[in-house]
Amino acid sequence: DAGVIQSPRHEVTEMGQEVTLRCKPISGHNSLFWYRQTMMRGLELLIYFNNNVPIDDSGMPEDRFSAKMPNASFSTLKIQPSEPRDSAVYFCASTADRGSTDTQYFGPGTRLTVL
């Protein structure tokens, strides 16, 4: 299995630009999570999908952030407009089920730098 795939691995953009991060979960997994990792705040859950439906988006920082999961094999996280404080590593993770005992499998992350 290829594991969770994220693209791009690195993104450098200028303030005000739109940024789209992409994630392909492990085939057969039906829960998907987006996290943001920074030195100051650690690892924060942004949004969680189950069977392509957003279940908990309470971690999405503000309206500039949006996430979609149009099908079981693809999700996007969009930031519009981007700001320097959005610079972070963004991880996507998936699990086989929605149980609280399930192992989350993480992608390699996208390192976003907003100038």
Place this chain on the structure above:
Amino acid sequence: AQSVTQLDSQVPVFEEAPVELRCNYSSSVSVYLFWYVQYPNQGLQLLLKYLSGSTLVKGINGFEAEFNKSQTSFHLRKPSVHISDTAEYFCAVSESGYSTLTFGKGTMLLVSP
């Protein structure tokens, strides 16, 4: 609400020495506990998890952790570390009935020769 505290942000040790990384949690209900490891420029991967049963849990790469309900702790241990164990280690908790994890801030384990 659940929370996780990792008391040490950085732990330096020499190769072949034992190590313990500390984790305390707070929750009002039954919990499941996890340790994840993040190697440089990679995503997190599961080391071990406690769901129920024996309080001593063995994981990959020779790591183990012990669940102590009275002290609300889940400390990670390894009797002899290698240079390759240099990484950041995250403790995480989930509550029964909820699918999301709450992570601690992480502990950077630095192993030197």
